[in-house]
Amino acid sequence: MNRDLHDDEGMATVEYALVTVAAAGFAGLLVVILKSDAVREMLVGVLRGALGG
Template sequence: MSFPPLTRRRAARLFTDDTGAATAEYAIATMAAVAFAGLLVVIMRSDEVRGILTDLVRRALTVA
């Protein structure tokens, strides 16, 4: 298979084309959000964190 020669005009068209870039950015951001959510789930399942949050809510709701 032979490719056509890479001229300045053709290179500019190839390397400045942003088709699909937004979709890729959304996909990466979505994967990062899912990973972060998974990390939060793991942290929130620990008894120590659950106790800290429960104590925080109790103190916030207690009338002093």
């Protein structure tokens, strides 16, 4: 079998894997940020303002 040096077979799989790892890292960062009291209070204030409470 003659393989071309520029064969990009499997590249989509690698790209999906990298995006998945990046998304998991971003989700972990969001969890850490949202656990802080200051951010939680700000979000509750925004929700109360949006709901008219």
